[in-house]
Amino acid sequence: MFELSPRVQELKDQLNAFMDEHIYPNEALFYEQVKLNKWGHPPILEELKKKARSQGLWNLFLPHSERGAGLNNEEYAHLCEIMGRVSFAGEVFNCSAPDTGNMETIERYGNEAQKEQWLKPLLAGEIRSCFSMTEPDVASSDATNIQCEIRREGDEYVINGTKWWSSGALNEHCKIAIVMGKTDPNAPKHLQQSMILVPLDSPGVTIVRDLHVFGYDHAPHGHAEIIYDNVRVPASNMLLGEGRGFEIAQGRLGPGRIHHCMRSIGIAERALEAMCRRAAERVAFGKPLYKHGSTAEAIAKSRCEIDQARLLTLHAARSMDLYGNKVARQQIAMIKAVAPTMACNVIDRAIQVHGAKGVCQDSFLASAYAKARTLRLADGPDEVHLGTIAKLEMGQYL
Known part of the structure; x- marks a missing residue:
């Protein structure tokens, strides 16, 4: 297929x-x-x-x-x-x-100037970047809640707001942020937001702290809380135009969700391999772990769930290629609801089979679980994607 x-x-x-x-x-x-x-x-x-x-x-x-x-x-x-x-x-x-x-x-x-200044060194791997959308004071799963202000003053935009979970911002090679904020709070709901390029060395940009995931700081990448305090950037740093933030987000998030889901499948596959090796090597109550019914069931369920998620994700990717992100919207939402949850389940089973080793630094499993669990929130929580799936499904009948 x-x-x-x-x-x-x-x-x-x-x-x-x-x-x-x-x-x-x-x-x-x-x-x-x-x-x-x-x-x-x-x-x-x-x-x-x-x-x-x-x-x-x-x-x-x-x-x-x-x-x-x-x-x-x-x-x-x-x-x-x-x-x-x-x-x-x-x-x-x-x-x-x-x-x-x-x-x-x-x-x-x-535009061409933005590509020359930022895309070129990013493609060369010379610098890194971060994406500043999520905010601590609002439910950012509904991006219309975003309060960060992007105000035009002459030939500049002035940015004020606090962001967190700006992943990658702590790395010394991170030089540029794409910031999402409001340029016109009085515009129609989905035309209020814009995206703008903000160099991280701009006056007024302060990285407050790194945020941990179940105790992991995910160095050297990390997740930053950032304050943008009267940060001034040239008006030419605006992406596409004022009020186009949601349009950009929809174009960006489709492929990104494919990537997240396939990476989740990759780490789940590795966890299953580790589970099977452990089950073959360890003996408990007179027989190898894989001969115990509960372990055999964990292995079988994991194999089924990984393959299901992979097929669903590849189907979504093909739909995007053939019909575009908008038409494939339901398939994209489905994989984002399925793949990270699947990875959490498979890694959790692998941890159980590994016993104490599974929860400490002697295996990759604990760190992998922390990252997989985060993905059930990143790029929209499960509930948002399930709501999208149901809405599009019901649209055939209403």
Whole structure:
């Protein structure tokens, strides 16, 4: 059903080989180097990026653009799953969030000057970026609640507001934020918001703190709370135009959700592999764990759920490629409601089979669970997506 072209199969084989030769063996070293310089750039990461780029494993996302690898959403999804198996692997191939979404946003909606100043170094992997939308004082699952003010004054915009969960902002290589805020609170509901480019070294930008996920700081990436206090940027930094924020968001979030879901499937697949190995190696009450009914059931359920989520996500990716994000809206909502929950369930079962090892730093499982659980909130909580699915389903009958 989802047969790969010779080129995509070759990229997939090449990517798997790179992961086996360079990523997995350096996983422990990466985290050791992060401890030495939390928000810095681990030297091993730069080495791996150079190797990946020299092999052509670079900017594999960015569908329908000559700046990327020329893959569509469905083709890239197969590769994204492989990268999702290790938390930092996406950056090795310059395919990590939120940079992928930000690059696609500037590629689609930026002017030539914005592309030259920001997209070019992002595509080269020279800098990183963050996305500032969520706010601590409002329910940001409804983005119309956003209160951050973007006010025009002559040839500048003045930005005032507090954002949090601006993922990646703490990294020393993060130089630019895409900020979503209100330019006209009196406009129609979905025309009040705009997106604007804000250099992080602008006067008035203050990173208040890093936010932890179940105790994990996710260094060297991290999630920042940021205050924008009378931050002035040129009017030319506005993306697409005033009141176009929701339009940009819808264009950005479709591919981003495919990426999130395929990465979730990748880490779930790795968790299932770890579960099976543990079940074969460990003996309890006179027999290997896999011969206990509860463990066998956990393995079987996990296999079914991973394959279901993968097929659903690939179907959504194909629908986006064939019909566009708007037509594929229900399928996109479905995968976002299904894949992160599936990953949480599979990782949780793997933790149970691993016992005490599963909840400590001796395995990747606890950290993986924390990240998977976060995805049930990021890019819209489950409830919002389920509401969208129901609304579109009922639309056939009302």
